[in-house]
Amino acid sequence: MESILVVNLTRFGDIVQTTPMLQGLKSVYPESRVSLLVNNNCEQLCSLLPGIDEYYTLDFKQICTDLHNNPAGIEQTYSYLKEFFGKLRLRNFNKVINITPHHIGVISAFLAGQGNRLNENISAWTKFFISTTRNWKTLPMHVIDLYSKMAGLDQHLIVPKLNASQETYQFASNMLQHQGIDEGTLLLGLHTGGSTDEKRWPQEHFIELCERIIKNISCKMILYGVETENNVSTYLLKNYPGQVISMLGKTTPEELTAFMHYTDVLITNDSGPMHVATACGTKVLSLHTGKEKCISTGPYGEGNLAIEPDMACHPCEFPESCHSLECRNRITPDSVFAALEILLGAHSETHTEALCAQKGVQLFCSGFDANGFMDFYPLQKKDISFEKLSVYMQRVLWSRVLAETEAGYGVPRLGEKAVVNIYRYIQKHYHTHTVPDLLRQWNVLLPHFIQLKRTAGKGGVLADEVHSAGMNPVPNISRLQHLTQQLEALDNEVISAGEMIKPFKNLIHLFLYEKEIIEGGSITDMAVQTRTVYEVLVSRINELEAIGQQLFILMNR
Amino acid sequence: MNKTVFEHNIAALQKKNPVLAEQVLSASVSQEYQVVMSKNGLPVLKINRISLHSLYDPEKEGRSFLQAHLAKQSVQPGDTVCIFGLGFGYHVRPFTELPNRVVVLEPRLDVLRCAFEQIDMAGLIEAITICCDVSELQRAPEVLFAHQPTVKVNQSVFKQLTEKENCSSASNTTSLDSTVSKKKIRILIVSPIYGGSLPVTRYCTDALKELGHEVQLLDASMFNEPFQKVLGMKIDTNSTRVLNDLFLHLISEMVVGTCLDYAPDMVLALSQAPLSPQALQRLNELNITTAFWFVEDYKYMPYWKQYAPLYDFYFTIQDDRFFDELRDIGVQNYCYLPMAADPGVHNETNLSQEDMQEFGSDISFMGAGYYNRQKMFHGLLDFDFKIWGNEWDMRSPVWQHVQRSGARISTDDTVKIFNASKININLHSSVSHEGVNPQGDFVNPRTYELASCGAFQLVDERSILNRHFAVGEEIITYKDLEDLRAKIEYFLTHDDERLAIAQRAKKRVMQEHTYKHRMEHMLSFIQQRKPDCFYQKSAPSSPVIHDVEAFYTKHPETTSILSDALRRTQGAPNIDTVAAAIHAKQGPIEYPEALFLLIKEYEQLLQEHR
Known part of the structure; x- marks a missing residue:
């Protein structure tokens, strides 16, 4: 029997987003035993996750407390981790899948698994994930799709899911009935929180929106979140008693799941409860500000709406140094209210057009693209930008090149038809009269691709020279140092070239990450690994050029 | 480097500050610095990956900087405006349009050098005063604006600067830099x-x-x-x-x-x-x-x-x-x-007829039945007098006036009582006096709460009451029972005067005596006395392995790693030293090494959150 461990040392919302992958594993390996490793602050969520047989919790809080306050912190933490992973290793997992986008996950996966080298079992998709999460803005696909790829699953269209117990559903149902909410009542949920300031739409906007909803839509409202997010709640409960129920700070994850099940629409910032809603089949109207963008973490599934500010700087690369967070005010209560009416089907087509034409916001609808990736397409057809085009191209690119480098892993390479699929999908959702301009922008990139390949070629040659020098029984140290310096200089050239191919900068991010994790062995061993990294970069650029060529031929027809 | 621009800038600085110009000339730019182009084509300096200006539109961000700070902190004519951080000057230029002297403290000479190499700053240099050392500031500036990216890369210097300012403005906390005093604590x-x-x-x-x-x-x-x-x-x-x-x-x-x-x-x-x-x-x-x-x-x-x-x-x-x-x-x-009042709780309320029926009276007292109150209120029983609160003596004649059988009264009902009574008696408690305590030296919360409700009160004389209210205009006191009775009789027949006094007291509370004022004062005092306590807590240092020998006795698999780490440091090795030793060795990462690297990752995560 296969024994699989999924390492997910992230937060609440990220774990909910793992559920399609967990379901997929169980369906591909029905006889397998699927285990999950999470931080103990997410333990309550684990019993709700479908597709897992058992879970393990790492005492994250204790580790932090020991390292933060305990003079013997290293000793205690070492002993704890040694014992914890020692026990886990005894489980002899055949496969360990890390979907934690940082090295805590990578190392934990190594410690729990059977591998002999720290980085040898990191899947190509995981490397891609880690390298792009360091450059979040550039992620071209939804993390749920990425998680599936990282697990080696070729699956699409599986949406998140959480299971609460019948008793909890009954409890939620009884409580709502007690509040005068029955099946015929439109129940609108609201979640005003978010993990950082830049993600949180201002409270006064939420209040204004709620007042409009209460005055214009026959419904009841239910507020979710934690107790500290009580400004909106206090105001609404005081001014609209009977119409608003506050569940702030009152629900366990299971209860939240049950209440969300009875909620018709959730209006929310990009947050954990947003993912819970998608896992309960609740329609979502989500707001994505700061560095968040719906394409990466929006409400998964079909028919949800997402609003983003229409600003050149969104999604933000530097939220910590932005003084204004103006993006949060670009989205007005008016536009959110109009979007809600669209979602409820209470808006005429003319109004929808008017909303989509509004300056300051962009309205997207969720659905799956023609290759099965989650997508957020404009509600009304609009011109496609080169950045957006590059997203569709990259989905094909990475599905091909990462599958290729993943010998023996489950995700097959996307075929030739994938580009045709993109082309058709673009035609369906976008105007294509800007094709000449898009082609011009593509052509500007081509010489930079050539230059980049030349640089990578030089890197390969240098790596070979290092290898030869290293083979010498008495290595010439100064020669090796000189070669290493030359390689470092080349990497700077690669980084500079990355600035010239910005829409496809992920190529560089992944290249740099792959170089970073080359693991020490002999100098010759490292030289071989280095050469491979340069070669892979060249082959990826070739693939990208081929995709571009095919796509623009189709678009120019 | 654009030599002409640099020379032009240096020439401008030589006219204003030749010593500083010489220092800039001899400075060299650190390798940690990186000049990148913003989206709209302007140079931006990055120090250790911290960008000093917007990478989209630094000029626009500069204008927002001015507006955002002016919204928080007013600048009076004649004030010297001090800006902490010059960077490439995008946020400073808008300040030159103010009719104020602008002093910019840029703690890094090499930032000046780098800025001078990149941008023509001659006009700006003429319009402002640049210095590089806190000690060069002759006196604490009236207004200090902190350029946050500069603060991030110069935290200790900024601390010095704020200390200098706090010392000079101990009596006037409102002049503290808004970014410091209004730091979210x-x-x-x-x-x-x-x-x-x-x-x-x-x-x-x-x-x-x-x-x-x-x-x-x-x-x-x-x-x-x-x-x-x-x-x-x-x-x-x-x-x-x-x-x-x-x-x-x-x-x-x-x-x-x-x-x-x-x-x-x-x-x-x-x-x-x-x-x-x-x-x-x-x-x-x-x-x-x-x-x-x-x-x-x-x-x-x-x-x-x-x-x-x-x-x-x-x-x-x-x-x-x-x-x-x-x-x-x-x-x-x-x-x-x-003490103080909370206007969100203690406020004027329109009462229903039922409430007026229950809570209304000519005079009332709300509070516990302390000895002095039991005694003194004997002398008021001929009035329409309602007493509210607990711990009253059931055997006393006063009990006939105690409402709700001496139950505790909720805050909501207390506010109704204050609003419904024509005159609220306020008598500070005492367990040893027959009535007014002649040595009473503090003001009870009820004084502020009544005033905040716009309710009229007669309060016993307190030695420091006149620090808080103008006695006779905003508040009326009594010294003993006889005085109290006379004033009750007078004010029961002078409605307008009573209401006017109560309104003046309310205004005073709103201006000076809310809990918001008190908390502001508390935090200001703490910041003056211990300026760095909220700004930058000294981060706990990374934990170290105090007893290496005991460690590898317990975990023999760590012996070679810790021996390597010990060779790299003079004292007890911390996790960074151990990680460096692991990375320096050849060969793949082994299991115990991975455990240390995991601890290093957690430690790094904590550092980022500190």
């Missing part, structure tokens, strides 16, 4: 288990939140019921004391545990809020500032002597002789902080 408030100051903790919580701080209330009143049961047990005194101590330790541990998790900048406890000496010591080790607001009469609650020296800051509702006593026991950071 994380505060844990500990309420008492029971007692009159319990609601005050809630008022403080709300006020601090309103000031924009992050506040968590640890409500110890949840233990009131078991605590009262223990008090009511007929057991010997020693056992009662032991049980009391257990409560104290239980709640103290809750506070410490909450602090470990919540990591507040400050813990604020109020009268009788239980914190054991051990807990206070622990908070001190955790580098958490502790403050206590003693809202009781020190003469009747002597327990303060035991605890006052253990807190970093001690706030009192009495001064003068109490301060002498605090000094005598070694307390240094004490401050007078009178």
Whole structure:
């Protein structure tokens, strides 16, 4: 029997987003035993996750407390981790899948698994994930799709899911009935929180929106979140008693799941409860500000709406140094209210057009693209930008090149038809009269691709020279140092070239990450690994050029 | 480098500050610096990956910087505006349009050099004064604006600068840099288990939140019921004391545990809020500032002597002789902080007829039946007089006037009583006087609360009342029963005068005596005395392996790693040293090495959150 461990040392919302992958594993390996490793602050969520047989919790809080306050912190933490992973290793997992986008996950996966080298079992998709999460803005696909790829699953269209117990559903149902909410009542949920300031739409906007909803839509409202997010709640409960129920700070994850099940629409910032809603089949109207963008973490599934500010700087690369967070005010209560009416089907087509034409916001609808990736397409057809085009191209690119480098892993390479699929999908959702301009922008990139390949070629040659020098029984140290310096200089050239191919900068991010994790062995061993990294970069650029060529031929027809 | 631009800039600086110009000429630009282009084509400096300006539109961000700061802090004509950080000057240029002297403190000479190489700054140099050292500032600037990216890369210098400013403006805290004084502070408030100051903790919580701080209330009143049961047990005194101590330790541990998790900048406890000496010591080790607001009469609650020296800051509702006593026991950071009102709770209310029926009367008193009140109110029983509150003597004739059979009155009903009574009697409690305490030296919360409600009150004379209200105009006092009766009779027949006085008192409360004012004052005082306590807590240093030998005796697989680490450091190795030793060796990462690297990752995560 296969024994699989999924390492997910992230937060609440990220774990909910793992559920399609967990379901997929169980369906591909029905006889397998699927285990999950999470931080103990997410333990309550684990019993709700479908597709897992058992879970393990790492005492994250204790580790932090020991390292933060305990003079013997290293000793205690070492002993704890040694014992914890020692026990886990005894489980002899055949496969360990890390979907934690940082090295805590990578190392934990190594410690729990059977591998002999720290980085040898990191899947190509995981490397891609880690390298792009360091450059979040550039992620071209939804993390749920990425998680599936990282697990080696070729699956699409599986949406998140959480299971609460019948008793909890009954409890939620009884409580709502007690509040005068029955099946015929439109129940609108609201979640005003978010993990950082830049993600949180201002409270006064939420209040204004709620007042409009209460005055214009026959419904009841239910507020979710934690107790500290009580400004909106206090105001609404005081001014609209009977119409608003506050569940702030009152629900366990299971209860939240049950209440969300009875909620018709959730209006929310990009947050954990947003993912819970998608896992309960609740329609979502989500707001994505700061560095968040719906394409990466929006409400998964079909028919949800997402609003983003229409600003050149969104999604933000530097939220910590932005003084204004103006993006949060670009989205007005008016536009959110109009979007809600669209979602409820209470808006005429003319109004929808008017909303989509509004300056300051962009309205997207969720659905799956023609290759099965989650997508957020404009509600009304609009011109496609080169950045957006590059997203569709990259989905094909990475599905091909990462599958290729993943010998023996489950995700097959996307075929030739994938580009045709993109082309058709673009035609369906976008105007294509800007094709000449898009082609011009593509052509500007081509010489930079050539230059980049030349640089990578030089890197390969240098790596070979290092290898030869290293083979010498008495290595010439100064020669090796000189070669290493030359390689470092080349990497700077690669980084500079990355600035010239910005829409496809992920190529560089992944290249740099792959170089970073080359693991020490002999100098010759490292030289071989280095050469491979340069070669892979060249082959990826070739693939990208081929995709571009095919796509623009189709678009120019 | 654009030589012409650089020379042009240097020439401009030589005219204004030749010494600085020489220093810039001889400075070299650090390799950590990177000049990148913003999206709109302007050069931007990055230091250790921190971008000093917007990478989209630095000029627009510069204009926003001015507007954002002016919205927070007004600049008067004649004020010197000091900006901490020049960078490439995008945020400074808009300030030159103000009719004020602008001084820019750029702590890094090489930033100046880099800026001079990239941008023509000659005009800007002429319009402002540039200095590179805090000591060059002749005096503390009236207005200080901090360029946050510069602060990030120069935290210690910025601290020096704010210290300089605090020292010079001890009497005027409003001139503190808004970015410092308005820094969002994380505060844990500990309420008492029971007692009159319990609601005050809630008022403080709300006020601090309103000031924009992050506040968590640890409500110890949840233990009131078991605590009262223990008090009511007929057991010997020693056992009662032991049980009391257990409560104290239980709640103290809750506070410490909450602090470990919540990591507040400050813990604020109020009268009788239980914190054991051990807990206070622990908070001190955790580098958490502790403050206590003693809202009781020190003469009747002597327990303060035991605890006052253990807190970093001690706030009192009495001064003068109490301060002498605090000094005598070694307390240094004490401050007078009178009681106040919460206008969100204590406000004017339109009452229904039913409420007027129940709560209305010519005169009323709301409060507990202390000895002096029982005695004095004997003399008021011929009036339409309603008494509200508990602990009144059922055998006394006064009892006939006590409402609701002496039940405790909720805050909502208290506000209704204040609003419904024509005259509210306010008599500070005493257990030893027949009526007014002639030595009364603090003002009770009821004085402010009544005023905040726009309710008229007659209050007993207090020696310091005139510091808070204009006696005779905003508030009327009485010195004894005879005086009180005369004033009741007068004001019952002078409605307009009564209402006007009450309104003036209300205005004064709104201007000066809300809990928001008190909390602001409290934080300002703390910042003046300990300027870095909220700004930058000294981060706990990385943990180290104190006893390497014991470590590898227990974990023999670590022997070679720790031996390597020991060779790389003189003292006890920390996790960085161990990680460096692991990375320096050849060959794949082994299992115990991975355990250390995992600890290193966690440590790094913590550092980022510190």
